[in-house]
Structures are given as C-alpha cells and as structure tokens.
Amino acid sequence: MPLVEISMLTGRDTDTKEEMIREVTDAIVRTSGAPPEAVTVIIRDVPPTDWARAGVPYSKVKSS
Numbered sequence: 001m002p003l004v005e006i007s008m009l010t011g012r013d014t015d016t017k018e019e020m021i022r023e024v025t026d027a028i029v030r031t032s033g034a035p036p037e038a039v040t041v042i043i044r045d046v047p048p049t050d051w052a053r054a055g056v057p058y059s060k061v062k063s064s
Contacts (some may be wrong), residue, residue, distance in 0.1 A: 002028045003040045009043040009058060017043055 004024055012020075023039045028039045048058035 001040070002032055002034050003026060003042070005042045005044065007044045007046055009051060010047050012045075039046045 006020070006024070020043070024041050025036055025039045028034060029036050051058050053061075
C-alpha cells in the first residue's frame with residue numbers, strides 16, 4: 001500500500017494538484033505494480049514563512 005507525501009510551497013491551484021496526484025499515482029502503479037486503489041497521495045502546502053533554505057525563510061528570499 002504505497003503512500004506518497006509531497007511537501008511544496010503554497011500557491012498551486014486545485015486543478016494543478018489533481019493533475020499531480022494523477023501523474024504520481026500512475027507512476028507508482030507503473031513502477032510498483034500496485035493497483036491505483038492502493039496508492040495514497042498526500043500534498044502538504046507549506047507557507048513560505050515555514051520553509052527555509054540556508055537559514056532564510058522563502059518569504060524573505062527575493063525572486064530573480
């Protein structure tokens with residue numbers, strides 16, 4: 001019973017997340033042989049204030 005957890009910064013719309021869930025499920029089914037009904041996908045939206053790299057929250061990083 002595969003469980004996939006995806007953590008990413010907030011900002012993607014529902015359609016994008018649903019497409020991601022389908023694509024990830026298909027990949028797990030194809031590579032593991034598990035039936036689609038056995039695959040669980042969890043998406044965790046993390047606000048930029050709660051995600052950091054090199055000691056700096058993404059909320060403080062300027063986009064290039």
